[in-house]
Amino acid sequence: MSLEDASLDIVPGELLAVVGENGAGKSSLMNVLYGLYHPDAGTFLMDGKPVRLKSPRDAIARGIGMVHQHFMLVPTLTVAENVVLGREPTKRGLLDLDRACDEVAATAKRFGFQLDPRARVDTLTVGSQQKVEIVKALHRGAQVLILDEPTAVLTPQESDELAQVMRGLVQQGRTVVLISHKLKEVLGVADRVAVMRRGRTVAEVRASETTVSALASLMVGEGSRGAALTGVPVTAGPSGSDTVAAGAGTASTRSDEGTAPSGPIVLDAKDLRAKGDNGRPALQGVSLTVHAGEIVGIAGVDGNGQRELAEVLTGLRALDGGEGTLLGGPLADLTPARAKARGVGHVPEDRLARAVVKAMSVEENVALGRHRQPPFARGPWVDFKGRRERTNQLLTTYDVRPPDPTMALQAMSGGNQQKVVVARELDADPKLLVVVQPTRGLDIGAVAQVHARLREAKARGAGVVMVSLDLEEVLALSDRVYVLYEGRVTGHFPRKDLDERELGRRMLGAESDHG
Amino acid sequence: MLEVLHSLLFSTLDAAPALVFAALGAMLSERAGVVSVGVEGMMRTGAFCAAVAALAMPTPLAVLVGMVAGAGIAAVHGFLSIRWRSDQVVSGMALNLVAMAGGTFLLESLFGPNGTPAITQLSRWNVPALAHVPLLGALVGHSAPTYLALTLPFAFHLLLSRTPLGLRLRAVGDKPHAVATLGLSVSGLRWAAVLGGGLMAGLGGAVLSTAVLDRFEQHTPAGLGFMALAAMVFGRWTPLGAFAAALFFAFGNALRIGLASSAPWLLELVPQGFLLALPYLLTLLVLGLQGQRGHAPAALGTPYEQESR
Numbered sequence: 001m002s003l004e005d006a007s008l009d010i011v012p013g014e015l016l017a018v019v020g021e022n023g024a025g026k027s028s029l030m031n032v033l034y035g036l037y038h039p040d041a042g043t044f045l046m047d048g049k050p051v052r053l054k055s056p057r058d059a060i061a062r063g064i065g066m067v068h069q070h071f072m073l074v075p076t077l078t079v080a081e082n083v084v085l086g087r088e089p090t091k092r093g094l095l096d097l098d099r100a101c102d103e104v105a106a107t108a109k110r111f112g113f114q115l116d117p118r119a120r121v122d123t124l125t126v127g128s129q130q131k132v133e134i135v136k137a138l139h140r141g142a143q144v145l146i147l148d149e150p151t152a153v154l155t156p157q158e159s160d161e162l163a164q165v166m167r168g169l170v171q172q173g174r175t176v177v178l179i180s181h182k183l184k185e186v187l188g189v190a191d192r193v194a195v196m197r198r199g200r201t202v203a204e205v206r207a208s209e210t211t212v213s214a215l216a217s218l219m220v221g222e223g224s225r226g227a228a229l230t231g232v233p234v235t236a237g238p239s240g241s242d243t244v245a246a247g248a249g250t251a252s253t254r255s256d257e258g259t260a261p262s263g264p265i266v267l268d269a270k271d272l273r274a275k276g277d278n279g280r281p282a283l284q285g286v287s288l289t290v291h292a293g294e295i296v297g298i299a300g301v302d303g304n305g306q307r308e309l310a311e312v313l314t315g316l317r318a319l320d321g322g323e324g325t326l327l328g329g330p331l332a333d334l335t336p337a338r339a340k341a342r343g344v345g346h347v348p349e350d351r352l353a354r355a356v357v358k359a360m361s362v363e364e365n366v367a368l369g370r371h372r373q374p375p376f377a378r379g380p381w382v383d384f385k386g387r388r389e390r391t392n393q394l395l396t397t398y399d400v401r402p403p404d405p406t407m408a409l410q411a412m413s414g415g416n417q418q419k420v421v422v423a424r425e426l427d428a429d430p431k432l433l434v435v436v437q438p439t440r441g442l443d444i445g446a447v448a449q450v451h452a453r454l455r456e457a458k459a460r461g462a463g464v465v466m467v468s469l470d471l472e473e474v475l476a477l478s479d480r481v482y483v484l485y486e487g488r489v490t491g492h493f494p495r496k497d498l499d500e501r502e503l504g505r506r507m508l509g510a511e512s513d514h515g
Numbered sequence: 516m517l518e519v520l521h522s523l524l525f526s527t528l529d530a531a532p533a534l535v536f537a538a539l540g541a542m543l544s545e546r547a548g549v550v551s552v553g554v555e556g557m558m559r560t561g562a563f564c565a566a567v568a569a570l571a572m573p574t575p576l577a578v579l580v581g582m583v584a585g586a587g588i589a590a591v592h593g594f595l596s597i598r599w600r601s602d603q604v605v606s607g608m609a610l611n612l613v614a615m616a617g618g619t620f621l622l623e624s625l626f627g628p629n630g631t632p633a634i635t636q637l638s639r640w641n642v643p644a645l646a647h648v649p650l651l652g653a654l655v656g657h658s659a660p661t662y663l664a665l666t667l668p669f670a671f672h673l674l675l676s677r678t679p680l681g682l683r684l685r686a687v688g689d690k691p692h693a694v695a696t697l698g699l700s701v702s703g704l705r706w707a708a709v710l711g712g713g714l715m716a717g718l719g720g721a722v723l724s725t726a727v728l729d730r731f732e733q734h735t736p737a738g739l740g741f742m743a744l745a746a747m748v749f750g751r752w753t754p755l756g757a758f759a760a761a762l763f764f765a766f767g768n769a770l771r772i773g774l775a776s777s778a779p780w781l782l783e784l785v786p787q788g789f790l791l792a793l794p795y796l797l798t799l800l801v802l803g804l805q806g807q808r809g810h811a812p813a814a815l816g817t818p819y820e821q822e823s824r
C-alpha cells in the first residue's frame with residue numbers, strides 16, 4: 001500500500017513541489033495523476049469537474065505530461081522519433097521524418113532548448129535526455145508538467161539550468177509539479193510545497209514561509225518514528241547542503257576537517273585502463289590511492305567509469321592496462337576469490353543481481369561467500385547452529401527488521417536487504433571496502449544506519465572506496481574525493497578543499513588545475 | 516562451370532522462400548520484443564494444414580489456410596508470453612514439441628507414415644524462351660512464393676523503418692515502458708507482431724508442402740525454422756539482413772544438392788551424412804563467427820509489467 005488518503009491541490013501557473021522520503025508515496029501519487037496507476041478510492045477533479053484517467057492517453061489528452069525519474073526514452077531512436085512516437089506525422093502513409101524533425105526543433109526552440117532532433121538518444125548526456133523528455137511532454141501540449149526527481153541524476157550546474165527551465169515554463173503559463181527530496185533545491189524554485197509521509201499528504205506550505213529544517217521535520221514526522229531514528233539529528237549537512245540524515249546514534253566518528261590520510265596504503269593504483277560492457281574504453285588511465293582508515297569518495301555523472309572502477313577493484317572486471325597494488329598483491333591478476341582472500345569487501349550497486357540470492361533465507365545470504373568457514377561450516381557440513389547464532393547476532397547489531405533469520409530475503413524491504421548485505425560484508429572485517437551507491441532507494445532511517453556503518457568500518461581501520469551518484473552523500477562521508485569524467489580523474493579533493501560547485505564543474509569534464 | 520552456377524542459382528531461389536518468410540516472421544515478432552523460437556512449430560503446422568487443405572481446395576487457397584494455422588500457433592504463444600508473461604523460450608519450445616508430436620500423430624492416423632497424398636503444386640512461371648539462357652534462365656520457372664520472397668523483405672524494410680507502425684514496433688521491442696507512458700498499448704503492438712510473425716511462419720511452412728514438395732512429409736520442416744532464426748540473428752534483426760542471410764543459407768542447401776548431383780565422386784570422399792549436415796554446419800559457423808547478440812532488441816524476451824519501472 002503506497003498511497004493512503006493523499007490529497008493534493010494543483011493551482012494553474014504555479015510551481016508546486018511535492019516532497020517526502022523515499023517510499024512516502026510521491027511517485028505513486030504522480031503515477032495516479034498520469035493515469036498509470038488506478039486509485040482504489042478517491043476523486044480527481046480538473047477545473048472543478050470529476051475526471052477518470054484510464055491510461056496515460058487520457059492524461060495526455062487533458063494536458064498532463066510527465067517526466068519520469070527513469071527516463072522513458074527509446075535509446076536506439078533519434079530525438080525526433082522519441083518525441084513524435086505515438087503521434088507521428090505522415091506523408092502518404094509513410095513516416096515524415098523531416099517534418100517530425102522540424103516540429104521538434106520548433107517546439108524545442110519555443111521553450112529555449114538546444115536539441116539536435118536527428119541525434120540518437122543514447123549518444124546524449126543525461127541532462128540532454130531530460131530535455132528530450134520535457135520537449136516530449138510539451139510537444140503533446142502539456143499544460144501541467146510533472147517532474148519526478150528530476151535532479152537525482154544531474155550535476156549542480158545541470159540542476160541550476162533545469163531550475164531556470166522550470167521557472168521559464170511557469171512564466172509561460174504552464175504548471176509545474178516537482179517531486180523531490182532535496183529540500184534546499186525545492187525551496188529555491190517552488191512557489192508552494194506539499195509534504196508527503198507514509199502515503200499521506202501531511203502539509204501544504206508556501207515556499208517563502210518555511211525552512212529546510214521545518215520541512216525536514218514534517219517529512220520525517222517527529223515523534224512518530226520507531227527507535228531507529230531516535231537521536232538522529234535533523235540538521236543541515238556539511239557545506240551547507242540539506243542532507244537530512246547527517247549521522248546516526250553515536251555519530252562520534254565524523255571525519256575531522258582537513259585530516260590528512262595517515263594509515264598504511266591499502267590500494268595504490270596507477271593508470272588503470274579497462275573496457276566497459278560495450279567494448280569501448282571505460283577507464284582511461286585512472287590513478288588513485290586509498291589509505292587504511294579513510295573514506296575515499298568517487299564522484300561523477302552516471303556512466304563515467306565508476307562502475308567499472310569498482311569492478312576492477314573487486315576482481316570482477318579484467319584490467320586492460322595499468323598496474324597497482326591492492327592489499328599487498330598485484331591488481332593485475334585479481335579475481336573475486338583473490339580479492340576476498342586479501343580482505344576486500346564489496347557492497348555492489350545492484351544488490352539483487354550481485355549481492356544476494358533473493359529467494360534464499362537471510363541466514364543463507366549471510367553465509368554466502370564464507371559458507372566454508374566457521375561459524376557457518378564445520379568441516380564439509382553446514383553448521384546450522386553456528387550460522388543461526390551469528391545471523392541472529394548480526395540482525396540485532398544492524399537493526400534488521402524483522403530480525404528473522406529464516407525469512408526469504410526478497411520479503412524484506414530494500415533498506416533491510418541492504419543492511420543484511422552491509423552486515424555480511426563488514427562482519428568479514430574487510431581491509432578494503434568497495435561500496436557502490438550504498439543508499440540508493442533507501443529511506444532516511446536506513447540511509448543514516450548505512451552511513452554510520454561506513455564510518456564505523458573506517459574507524460576500525462578499513463579503507464573505504466565509495467562510489468556514489470549522490471553528491472550530498474559524497475560530501476557528507478568522504479575524507480577525499482576523486483572525480484571521474486569519461487574514465488579519467490578530473491579532480492582530486494582533500495576534505496578541506498571540497499566544494500560542491502567545483503566538484504560539479506569537474507563532473508562535467510572541466511580541466512583540473514590542482515590535485 | 517556456368518551450368519553449375521545456373522543450377523545452383525535455380526535451386527537457391529527454389530529453396531529460399533520458406534526460409535525468407537519464416538525469418539521475416541521471426542524478426543517481426545522479436546523486434547517487438549517477443550522471442551520466436553516457436554517458428555519451427557508454426558512452420559510445421561502451416562505445412563501440414565496447407566497440405567491437407569489442398570486435398571479439398573485449390574492450392575493457393577490452401578496456402579492461406581496454412582498461414583492462418585501458423586498464426587493460430589502464434590496466438591497460443593501470444594497468450595502464454597504476452598497475456599500470462601511466461602518464459603518465451605520455454606513457451607516456444609513447448610509449441611515446437613506439440614507441433615512435432617501433433618503433426619506426426621495426425622499424419623499417421625489420417626494418412627499413414629508416408630506423408631499425405633500428392634497434391635497439385637503451386638504452378639510455376641515458365642518462360643520457355645528464357646529457360647535455357649544461362650543464369651537469366653534461372654530466374655524463371657519458379658512458383659509465386661519465390662517472387663514474393665524476393666520482394667517482401669523490401670516491404671518489411673519499408674514497414675519497419677518508414678511507417679508509424681514500424682517505429683512503434685521498434686520502440687516496443689527496445690523500451691516498452693516508454694511506449695506505455697505515451698498512452699500506446701504495449702500488448703496490442705506485441706500481439707500484432709506475434710500474429711503477423713505467425714502468418715509469415717505459416718506461409719513459410721505452407722510453401723514447403725505446396726511448392727518445394729507436393730505433400731506434407733514426416734519430417735517437415737526438418738529444422739528450417741531454426742535456420743530461419745539463425746538467419747534473423749545473422750541478419751541482425753533487420754529485414755534486409757535476414758533476407759540476405761536466408762538466401763545464403765538457401766545457397767548452402769542448394770550447394771549440398773548440387774554437389775551430390777554434379778560431383779558424384781565427392782560422395783566417395785565425403786560421407787553422405789556430412790553433406791546432409793552442411794547447411795546446418797554453415798548455420799553454426801556463421802552464428803559462431805557473429806559472436807554476441809549485441810544487435811538484439813533490448814527488451815527481447817522480457818514480459819512487460821506495468822508496475823515495474
